[in-house]
Structure formats: structure tokens, C-alpha cells
Amino acid sequence: MSGPVPISTPVMDPRLAxxxxxxxxxxxxxxxxxxxxxxxxxxxQAKRNRLVAEKKDWQELRTSASAIRAHVLANLxxxxxxxxxxxxxxxxxxxxxxxxxxxxxxxxDILREENxxxxxxxxxMTSAEIQLNPALEAAGIAAIETDLAELILQLGHDExxxxxxxxxxxxxxxVREIFARQMGLPQxxxxxxxxxxxxxxxxxxxxxxxxxxxxxxxxxxxxxxxVAIVESEGNxxxxxxxxxxxITLAGIEKVLPRFADLEVMLQVLARSATxxxxxxxxxxxxxxxxxxxxxxxxxxxxxxGRSEILxxxxxxxxxQCIRCAACLNxxxxxxxxxxxxxxxxYAGPIGAILTPQLExxxxxxxxxxxxxxxxxxxxxxxxxxxxxxxxxxxRAQVVDQERVDSARWTDPMYLGMKAANFAFASASRFxxxxxxxxxxxxxFTGKDGWIxxxxxxxxxxxxxxxxxxxxxxxxxxxxxxxxxxxxxxxDK
Amino acid sequence: xxxxxxxxxxxxxxTSGDRSRYEDLPRGYIHAGALENEARIQLMTERLREYGAExxxxxxxxxxxxxxxxxxxxxxxxxxxxxxxxxxxxxxxxTWLRDQNLIYDEIEQCAGVMTAASAGVAxxxxxxxxxxxxEGRRIISLLPDFHLCILRASQIVxxxxxxxxRFPNPPRLATFISGPSATADIEMTxxxxxxxxRFLSVIIVRxxx
Amino acid sequence: xxxxxxITCYNDTLFPQTGRAVVRLLERLGVEVEFAPAQTCCGQMHxxxxxxxxxxxxxxxxxxxxxxxxxxxxxSSSCVAMIRDQYPGLFAELGNEELRRxxxxxxxxxxxxxxxxxxxxxxxxxxxxFPHRVAYHASCHGLRGLNIGERPFRLLRRVRGLELTPIxxxxxxxxxxxxxxxxxxxxxxxxxxxxLTDLLATEAEYCTALDNxxxxxxxxxxxxxxxxxxxxxxxxxxxxxxxxxS
Numbered sequence: 034m035s036g037p038v039p040i041s042t043p044v045m046d047p048r049l050a051x052x053x054x055x056x057x058x059x060x061x062x063x064x065x066x067x068x069x070x071x072x073x074x075x076x077x078q079a080k081r082n083r084l085v086a087e088k089k090d091w092q093e094l095r096t097s098a099s100a101i102r103a104h105v106l107a108n109l110x111x112x113x114x115x116x117x118x119x120x121x122x123x124x125x126x127x128x129x130x131x132x133x134x135x136x137x138x139x140x141x142d143i144l145r146e147e148n149x150x151x152x153x154x155x156x157x158m159t160s161a162e163i164q165l166n167p168a169l170e171a172a173g174i175a176a177i178e179t180d181l182a183e184l185i186l187q188l189g190h191d192e193x194x195x196x197x198x199x200x201x202x203x204x205x206x207x208v209r210e211i212f213a214r215q216m217g218l219p220q221x222x223x224x225x226x227x228x229x230x231x232x233x234x235x236x237x238x239x240x241x242x243x244x245x246x247x248x249x250x251x252x253x254x255x256x257x258x259x260v261a262i263v264e265s266e267g268n269x270x271x272x273x274x275x276x277x278x279x280i281t282l283a284g285i286e287k288v289l290p291r292f293a294d295l296e297v298m299l300q301v302l303a304r305s306a307t308x309x310x311x312x313x314x315x316x317x318x319x320x321x322x323x324x325x326x327x328x329x330x331x332x333x334x335x336x337x338g339r340s341e342i343l344x345x346x347x348x349x350x351x352x353q354c355i356r357c358a359a360c361l362n363x364x365x366x367x368x369x370x371x372x373x374x375x376x377x378x379y380a381g382p383i384g385a386i387l388t389p390q391l392e393x394x395x396x397x398x399x400x401x402x403x404x405x406x407x408x409x410x411x412x413x414x415x416x417x418x419x420x421x422x423x424x425x426x427x428r429a430q431v432v433d434q435e436r437v438d439s440a441r442w443t444d445p446m447y448l449g450m451k452a453a454n455f456a457f458a459s460a461s462r463f464x465x466x467x468x469x470x471x472x473x474x475x476x477f478t479g480k481d482g483w484i485x486x487x488x489x490x491x492x493x494x495x496x497x498x499x500x501x502x503x504x505x506x507x508x509x510x511x512x513x514x515x516x517x518x519x520x521x522x523x524d525k
Numbered sequence: 526x527x528x529x530x531x532x533x534x535x536x537x538x539x540t541s542g543d544r545s546r547y548e549d550l551p552r553g554y555i556h557a558g559a560l561e562n563e564a565r566i567q568l569m570t571e572r573l574r575e576y577g578a579e580x581x582x583x584x585x586x587x588x589x590x591x592x593x594x595x596x597x598x599x600x601x602x603x604x605x606x607x608x609x610x611x612x613x614x615x616x617x618x619x620t621w622l623r624d625q626n627l628i629y630d631e632i633e634q635c636a637g638v639m640t641a642a643s644a645g646v647a648x649x650x651x652x653x654x655x656x657x658x659x660e661g662r663r664i665i666s667l668l669p670d671f672h673l674c675i676l677r678a679s680q681i682v683x684x685x686x687x688x689x690x691r692f693p694n695p696p697r698l699a700t701f702i703s704g705p706s707a708t709a710d711i712e713m714t715x716x717x718x719x720x721x722x723r724f725l726s727v728i729i730v731r732x733x734x
Numbered sequence: 735x736x737x738x739x740x741i742t743c744y745n746d747t748l749f750p751q752t753g754r755a756v757v758r759l760l761e762r763l764g765v766e767v768e769f770a771p772a773q774t775c776c777g778q779m780h781x782x783x784x785x786x787x788x789x790x791x792x793x794x795x796x797x798x799x800x801x802x803x804x805x806x807x808x809x810s811s812s813c814v815a816m817i818r819d820q821y822p823g824l825f826a827e828l829g830n831e832e833l834r835r836x837x838x839x840x841x842x843x844x845x846x847x848x849x850x851x852x853x854x855x856x857x858x859x860x861x862x863x864f865p866h867r868v869a870y871h872a873s874c875h876g877l878r879g880l881n882i883g884e885r886p887f888r889l890l891r892r893v894r895g896l897e898l899t900p901i902x903x904x905x906x907x908x909x910x911x912x913x914x915x916x917x918x919x920x921x922x923x924x925x926x927x928x929x930l931t932d933l934l935a936t937e938a939e940y941c942t943a944l945d946n947x948x949x950x951x952x953x954x955x956x957x958x959x960x961x962x963x964x965x966x967x968x969x970x971x972x973x974x975x976x977x978x979x980s
Contacts, residue, residue: 054918061924069712076713093553100550107543110536123697129529181719182710198710205711225711229719236720241629257695267667267706267721274663275629285532290547292695296686297554299701303649307709310572311649311685314721315701316663322697324626325662336532344539347823365907369924403918405911405925406782407874425820428784446913450780454788457743457774458795467747483957493919497926498954501748508746508753512769 043373045192046164047388050376052399057374066202070194070371073201074362080308081359081413088304098301099417101294102353105286106343112255112288113334119258123320125330133163136335140165140247140280141172143331147278149174149245155262155269156180157249158196158356159282159335161378162391165247176247177239179268181232188215194372194380196358197306202371236268246272246327250283251355252298253332256291259319260332263302265312273316279327285334286343286352298355301415305357338391347426351386353416358383360410360420366403375400382410386423394430401427445490464509471503478502556690558648558683565647565683566729572650576704577717579726588675588730592616592639595726599671601636607665609658610641614675624665632664637671638722643696645681645729646688651703652676652727653688655696663700672722674702679732736766737850738803740796742810743775749946755973756809756847759860762973763851767807770799776808778816781824783913790828793821800844801836805854809847809969811944812912815879817844846876847969848885848944858888864974865895868966869938871929871952872904873945886944886968893971899936906932910951926955933963940966 044050060066085091105112117127130136144152152169154160154176166176178187182200186193189211193199200208209223212231221231248269252261260281262269273279289298295317303311321330342348361367361381372380377388377397385404389397401424410420441447456466477484484500486492494500506514560568570580579598583591593616596604603620605627615621622635641659642652652674654660666672682688706721717723737760741753760767777792796817800806808814818841825834851857870890876882890898909915909925916922933941933952939962943949946967953965 054920057918057921061920067924073713076709090554093551093555096551097554104545104547104550107540107545109540110533113533113536129527129532131528131531135528179720180710181708185710198713200710201713203711205714208711225714225716228711229708229716233719237633240720241633254695257697259695259697265706266708266710266719268719270663270667270700271720274667285536293686293689293693296689300554300685309703311646311651311701311703313576313703313705313707315699317696317699317701319695319697322656325656325664325698334532336528336535340532340535340539343536365909365925365928366918366921369921369928401784402914403921405874405907405909405914405922407907407911408878409874409905409907412878422819422823425782425784428782429786430784432784432786446783446917450783450785450788453775454780454785454791457777457792460772460774463743463774470747485958490916493916494954496919497923497958498915498951499957500950500954501957503747504750506750508741508750509769509771511750511754512757513771 042190043192044376045373045378047377047392047397050397053374053376053403054399056376057370060370060374065204066371067369069202069204071368073198074368077198077308078362081305081362084304084308084310094297094301095415095417097297098415099353101289101297102355102416103350105288105290106349106352109285109288109343112290113285115255116253116258116288119256120320120332121258123258125258125320125332128331128333130333130335130337132337136163136282136333136337137165137168139333140282141168141174143278143280144169144174144245145172147245151175151177151243152245152247153177153179153239153243153272153276154246155248155264155272156183156199157247157282158378159249159284160247161193163282163335163337177243179236179239179272181229181266181268184232184236185211188212192373193378195361196356196380196383202373240271240275244277245280246276246278247280247282248272250281250287251302252295253283253288254292255288257319259292259317261295261315261317263299263312264314265307267314270314270316273318274326276327278329280331280333282333282335285336285339302355302357305359305413305415338393341393342390348386348390348423350418351390351423353418354383354387355416357415359413359415363409363413365407365409366405375403382420383418386420386427389427394427394434398431398434401431449490467503467507474503554686555684556686558687560647560683562678565681566678568683569645569647569650569681570729572647573704573727576650576725578704579724580729582729582731584731588728589613589616591728592673593618595673595728596637599637599673599724599726601671603635604637604639605632605635605665605669606639607659607661610639611659614639624661627665629664629668632668635669637673638665638669639673639675640666642674642676642680644688644691645676646685647681647683648685649703651701654700654702656698656700663698666700667721670718670722671724671726673726673728675728675730677730677732681729736768736804737807738800738805739767739769740773740776740800740806740808740813741769742808742813745809745946748950749967752809752946752967752969755967755969756807759969759973760807763855763857763860765855772799776813776816778813779912781816781820786824787828789820790824793824794829794833797833797837797840801840803843805843805845805850807845807847807850809944809967810946811846811873811876811880811882812947814844814846815875819879846880846882846944848882848889849880851972852885852888859892860889860972862972862974863894863976864971866940867897867899867938868940868942868971869899869901869933869936871901871908871933871941871943871948873943873948874907876944877905882944889968889972890942896971899938901936902932908948908952910948912947915951926951930955934961938963940964940971942966942968942971944968
């Protein structure tokens with residue numbers, strides 16, 4: 034039988050989550066979870082690579098997508114106002130939320146006015162960001178997740194580990210157990226088809242009876258005031274069409290200038306996210322349309338730190354993100370840890386830069402270091418976010434915090450960095466450091482000239498790697514020796 | 526100061542001095558397709574079939590005669606149609622419910638729906654509904670398990686940018702359908718039909734006849 | 735031609751044989767090699783860990799030391815990537831206009847070792863002989879930072895007796911990542927395990943790369959597991975001329 038779903042319930046609140054290296058530990062020991070993650074990322078990545086390769090104008094599409102998103106950010110206020118005007122004219126109500134608490138309050142107020150006791154939800158990263166579900170529960174409103182993966186997690190009391198495929202860490206046997214238990218279907222077989230059918234039946238009643246829905250937004254169109262949602266299952270269409278009242282929660286950065294800009298964004302998003310030419314369903318609507326769909330429509334525009342990210346030159350590109358998760362699938366770190374280690378709904382490379390910024394660098398400071406800076410994320414990003422560049426800039430912000438923290442005097446990494454900087458400042462200091470290094474390491478060196486165990490920070494290296502002893506002669510010593518001898522035309 | 530003003534002020538401060546014109550954005554990607562008529566329809570057909578959709582072609586004059594067997598093959602008898610669908614599409618031997626504000630349960634109990642479409646995009650095998658009179662409300666092409674979509678060959682463009690060029694006035698509603706609803710949420714195994722129609726059938730109507 | 739060697743701090747200290755091989759090879763190819771003893775570090779370790787001011791000090795030293803050289807050769811793709819990708823930002827943020835301009839003038843004269851051979855000297859066949867099975871590990875900074883592409887393969891294919899064995903997932907990081915290897919040692923180790931699986935499947939005798947940093951990480955694990963495969967810098971293969979020598 035398969036292993037348990039999570040070893041311990043992952044903490045997805047960046048203010049409470051343990052630092053990344055610590056959070057990763059239990060996951061690295063969970064072979065079943067790692068197998069599930071590796072399989073899923075392999076499949077998506079192979080599909081993505083195949084479909085990107087067939088697209089002759091892929092780089093041109095990327096260039097345009099990136100430029101459109103950067104253009105939006107440079108003119109964000111104008112486009113948001115335009116969106117607001119057009120959405121309002123089309124019958125929508127636009128709200129502005131400075132932070133997570135305000136967004137939660139606006140949504141709960143609307144739901145209370147609707148006398149809602151239940152609300153159906155399309156998968157929305159933004160609602161996870163503002164931790165909406167616990168707030169709804171506290172307000173006596175049951176949130177029903179309708180995306181298959183989100184339903185699996187909700188019923189299994191688990192947390193999402195991927196932006197696009199949130200339950201990729203769970204396998205069919207685990208899904209069967211959850212559904213059998215929670216839906217009262219002890220005979221349920223474990224093939225994905227039967228499990229999907231069970232979810233369809235389970236949710237159909239909810240779709241037909243719950244009169245309020247919450248969605249996120251993939252894009253807001255300034256020109257028309259419309260909202261675009263990209264999905265596969267049709268649960269989105271259900272939530273967008275059947276209820277009487279719809280609330281859309283969207284980050285302020287989600288806006289696009291014109292309807293026609295979707296010709297770029299839809300093409301790059303589908304290929305990057307799921308490795309499809311286009312995902313099964315894209316829905317687009319403008320405000321309220323008489324006789325079709327919800328007759329009350331609210332949009333909540335969420336800032337929650339975004340305008341501060343906008344103000345930073347290097348970091349601004351973070352907001353170009355269209356949440357395709359291609360960076361997760363290709364990331365060698367994410368592939369080992371899955372999403373839970375990131376302690377935030379935003380996992381992987383994009384999470385490593387977005388989460389600490391949304392927390393105004395007061396939490397999640399370990400995330401910018403959760404990367405080997407290999408650059409695979411930047412290579413696949415459809416809007417060309419230079420994630421390594423942002424990671425490095427955020428690391429500099431973290432170090433700037435350390436510089437005024439008294440704990441720095443006991444942090445071997447900090448002290449090592451300062452010592453190295455001192456040594457690198459002149460050749461004579463560097464030579465001396467090399468000499469001391471050789472001497473110091475001699476104590477740990479075995480008879481075969483290798484070091485198997487080091488103390489302190491060095492033990493993190495020797496966790497899995499031996500270290501060759503420092504050679505007797507550095508290159509500069511060899512060079513000096515060579516220079517002092519008469520030239521013979523050949524070296525030793 | 527209210528949040529709206531606060532947010533907009535913060536954004537304006539953050540972006541003051543930024544200059545970026547929409548007209549200057551690079552647009553080097555492929556706009557117009559290169560395929561001839563036949564090849565374009567062929568591509569549309571192939572892509573739809575890749576999704577597991579049923580596709581047949583017919584001449585305009587043969588449409589009613591083509592609809593019948595498609596519906597019969599679906600094994601269903603009761604179908605919803607939008608109010609704006611031409612009368613001659615409503616083949617005999619079937620029960621038709623015109624959508625004049627049908628309630629959810631009536632739609633839900635109907636196993637099939639037949640609609641027109643606004644456009645098709647061959648490159649991605651996409652059918653686009655703008656939900657006009659012959660395409661119907663969004664809900665009727667969502668709840669039934671079988672969707673027969675009638676697409677005119679002249680509505681099919683090759684590339685996504687060609688679709689957008691064809692509709693300079695954006696629709697108020699649009700649904701892009703690329704194959705039946707699907708999920709890969711369990712072990713990346715693609716399963717057809719989660720909540721939307723599990724079966725999509727398309728008739729491509731030749732306009733030239 | 736005079737090439738000024740920037741050996742890099744860790745090659746100097748830990749892998750002098752690589753530097754000696756670079757000198758031997760370049761001199762064999764008729765290049766005059768010089769080495770400025772004042773050199774220390776490019777600043778990569780500090781920059782990538784977030785110590786920006788410290789990195790800037792080293793970047794400044796680098797430019798002042800090399801600004802008048804004919805060209806700079808560096809047997810480490812990650813140090814070259816540091817210089818190309820991060821110096822401009824450091825100088826724009828912390829430096830002065832004069833320094834920025836001096837760097838801009840120097841930049842086109844800075845070469846990664848294999849770039850220097852193939853681009854500057856225009857040589858693929860360096861006359862090397864290395865009769866062994868070799869797997870090439872593509873370090874991320876060479877692969878994506880420098881777009882090094884086919885260059886190392888072109889050089890390796892012309893080495894007499896060398897059998898190049900393809901490795902699966904060539905573009906996947908080995909998990910070194912500088913201070914990442916200690917700050918996130920457990921994740922780094924998991925990545926290393928995955929890379930070793932691919933590497934060992936090649937059944938190569940040697941694993942080569944443009945960077946001794948990745949090789950120190952891979953080689954350290956190979957040694958820990960008592961495996962026979964040996965890490966070797968590309969320069970050492972290319973400097974070998976007769977069977978058995980390296």
C-alpha cells in the first residue's frame with residue numbers, strides 16, 4: 034500500500050512555516066511523495082517541451098508576452114482605472130483591497146449580504162494567498178473547492194503543492210482512500226476515470242444549488258472590463274455561469290490592455306502550464322450579461338504588497354508572472370521537494386521570489402536561498418522573468434537585514450563571508466588564508482588525502498561529499514616557482 | 526483616504542517616470558496562417574480528433590441530413606437548442622427543447638445540446654462561442670453531456686491572432702472550447718469529461734456548395 | 735597573442751593542476767600566458783549569497799587588474815557568468831561612471847576557457863590525446879549563462895582516443911550552487927543523487943566539465959561512495975598529449 038499523504042500536515046502560512054531547509058527534510062524522506070512529484074513534473078515537462086518545439090514563433094511570442102506584461106506594469110494605474118470604468122459600465126462592482134485582511138472583509142461582507150452559507154470556488158491562488166477559506170469558515174460560510182485537485186486536498190485535509198496541478202504529490206491510491214472515506218463510497222475503484230466520475234457526481238449537486246461563487250482571474254481586460262479564466266475541467270464554467278452572484282478576486286497586476294492581447298497570452302500560457310495547444314476551456318465575460326450567468330458580479334482588486342514590488346527596479350518583473358508553473362516543473366529543487374517545503378501557496382522558483390516579497394521581506398527569508406541559481410526557470414518562463422536575478426537581489430536584502438542583526442556574530446555563514454571578503458581584498462591576505470586553510474584542514478584529512486568529516490558549516494558539505502585535501506602547492510606558488518626559473522620553453 | 530486612492534497613489538509613485546507605449550510593443554509572432562482552405566479545414570479536423578472529438582463535414586444543403594445520424598450515434602433523444610437556431614436544423618425523430626429560459630433542472634436533465642459557433646481556430650482545434658442567438662446561453666452548452674456544434678468552414682481561421690483580427694469589437698461573452706472537458710489531476714492521466722460535456726461532436730459545413 | 739589568466743580563487747587553492755593544464759595547453763598553442771599574482775576572486779560567492787557590497791569590492795579589483803590586458807582567459811564558466819551578468823548591475827548600482835566604462839571596454843576581451851579556444855583562437859582540434867570514456871557534465875552557468883552550446887563537445891570530439899558518452903538530463907543542475915550546497919545541504923544532496931544516477935549510467939571513466947566547482951561536488955560524492963569514476967576539468971583533458979597523461 035502507498036505511503037500516507039503528508040508525513041505531517043505542511044504549514045502553508047509563510048509567517049508560521051519553518052525555514053525551507055528544515056521544511057524540506059521530512060519531504061526528502063517521503064519517497065512516495067517524491068516519486069509522485071517526479072512523475073508529474075516529468076510528464077508535464079515532456080508535453081510542454083514537445084509543444085513549444087512545434088511552435089516556430091515561440092521566442093517571438095515570449096518576447097511579446099514579456100513586453101506586454103512589462104508595459105502593463107509601467108502603466109498599471111491607467112489600465113486599472115480603465116478596467117474599473119469598463120467593468121462598472123458593464124454592470125460589475127469593483128472593490129479595492131490594500132491587503133489580505135481588507136480583501137477577506139470585502140468578500141465576507143458581500144457573502145453576508147447574500148445570506149450565503151456555502152460558496153463554490155474555482156481554484157484561485159489569490160484566495161490561498163489571503164487565506165480566505167479559514168476566514169470563511171470562521172464566518173460560518175462553507176467554502177467548497179470545485180477543482181478536482183483542490184477537492185482532493187480539501188477532503189484529504191492536505192495542502193496544495195503546485196500552482197497548476199495542486200495535488201500532484203498524491204497518487205491514485207491515496208485519492209481513492211480520501212474519496213471513499215469522505216464521499217461514503219467504500220467500493221470505489223482506484224482508476225482515475227472512476228475517481229473523476231465520483232467527483233463529478235459529488236460536485237454536480239453543489240453546482241446546481243449553491244448560489245454564490247468565488248473565482249480568481251487569469252486576466253483582466255482593461256479595454257472591455259472583462260475577466261478571462263483559463264481552465265480544463267469545466268468546474269470554472271460551472272462557477273462562472275450557474276450562481277446568482279459571482280465574486281472575482283484578482284491581483285492588481287493581472288490586467289491586460291486589450292482583448293486582442295489574449296492572442297499572445299493564451300498561446301504561451303497553455304503551452305507552458307499544461308503542455309497543451311490550448312487548455313480545454315477559456316471563459317471571458319464582461320460584467321453582468323442579462324439572462325446569462327450571475328446577475329450580481331463583484332471584482333476585488335488586491336494589492337497586498339504588489340505596489341511595493343512594483344516600486345523596486347529588479348523585483349518588478351515578479352509581477353509579470355501569469356502563474357503557468359513552468360518554472361516549478363523544470364526546477365531541480367522543486368522536483369526534489371515538491372511544493373510543501375516552500376511554506377506558501379506559491380511554490381517553486383516563482384514562489385521563492387514572490388512569497389518573501391508579499392511578506393515585505395519580514396518572513397520567508399530562507400526562500401530566496403532555495404535555489405542553486407541554475408537558471409532553468411528563466412529559460413522556460415513565457416514572460417521572461419529573470420528569476421535568478423531577482424533571487425540574488427532578494428538575497429542582498431536578506432543579508433542587509435543580517436548586517437544589523439546581533440545574531441550575525443554567531444552565524445558561521447555570515448562570519449565566513451566576512452572573513453573571505455577580508456582575505457580577497459589583497460593577494461598577501463589571500464596567500465595567508467590559503468596557508469591557514471591548508472594547515473587547518475590537515476587536521477581533518479585522512480591518510481588517503483581526503484576529508485570525510487568537517488565541523489560546523491563544513492559538516493553540511495561532508496554530509497554527502499568528501500573534500501580533497503588542499504594540495505601542497507597552490508597555483509600561484511607553482512607560477513612563482515616557474516617564473517623564478519630560467520625559461521626552458523616547456524614546463525614540468 | 527480610501528484603499529482605491531491609496532493603491533493608485535502607490536502605483537503612480539512606483540511607476541512615475543516610466544514610459545512605455547502600447548503601439549511600440551513587439552509583435553514579431555506569426556499572425557496570418559499559411560494554409561490553403563482545404564488544408565486549414567483538414568488541420569482543424571485533425572486537432573479536434575486529437576482531443577477525441579467527433580468530426581464530420583458536409584455541404585450546406587446536406588446539413589439537416591448530416592445532423593440526424595450524428596445525433597442518433599450519440600444514443601440520445603432529447604436535445605436543447607438555442608432559440609436562434611434555424612428551424613431546418615431540428616431533425617425529426619428527436620425531441621427538441623428550445624431554450625426560452627429553461628430552468629437548470631430542465632437543462633440538467635437533457636443529455637445533449639446543439640449549437641452554432643462564432644469561430645474555429647485550426648491551430649489549436651478550438652471552437653469559440655460568443656453566445657449569440659444561435660449559440661445560446663453559456664449554461665446550455667455546459668450542463669448536457671453531449672455537445673453537437675455546427676461550424677461553417679468560413680468561420681475557421683488558422684491561427685489565434687487571425688481570430689482576434691476577425692473580431693475587432695470584443696464580444697461580451699466568449700467561451701473557447703478545445704476538446705471535451707478534461708483533467709490530468711490524478712497522476713497526470715488525462716481523463717475526458719469532468720464537469721463540462723464529455724462528448725463533443727462537430728459538423729463542419731462547407732459554405733461553397 | 736597574450737592571454738592573461740584569471741585562475742579563480744578556488745582553482746588556485748584547490749585545483750592548481752587545472753591552472754597548470756591551461757598554461758601548458760595555451761603555450762602549446764603558441765599563446766603567451768601571463769598571471770597577475772594580485773588576483774583573488776571575482777566576487778561570485780559573495781554576490782550569489784547576497785553580500786553585494788563585498789562582491790562589488792572584488793569586482794572593482796578585477797576590473798582594475800585586467801583593464802589593460804589584451805584578453806582574459808578564465809577556466810570557470812560560473813566566474814565568467816558572474817562577470818558578464820552581475821558586474822554591470824553592481825557597477826550601475828554601486829560604482830562610478832569611469833569604472834562602468836572601463837568594464838564595458840574590457841568585457842568583450844573576457845573569455846571562458848573553451849570560448850577562448852574555439853572563438854578567439856578558432857581551434858577545435860588542440861592536438862590532445864586522452865584514450866578514455868568521458869562523460870561531459872554541462873554546468874548551468876556554462877549552459878545557460880554563457881550559452882556555451884556545442885563548444886566543449888567540439889573540443890572533446892577532436893581528442894584522440896576519447897570516447898564521449900552521452901548523459902541523460904544533461905541540462906539538469908547537479909545541485910552544487912555555491913553556498914546552496916551547504917545552506918540547503920539536504921536538497922543539494924538529493925539533486926546530487928539524481929545527477930549521479932545519470933552520470934553512472936554512462937559508465938564513463940571520467941566526468942569532465944568547465945567548472946571545478948561542480949566537479950568538486952560530484953567528485954566528492956564519487957569518492958564518498960568509493961566509485962571509480964574520476965572528475966577532471968576539460969583543460970586537463972585538452973592538455974594531455976600522450977596516452978595516459980593528464
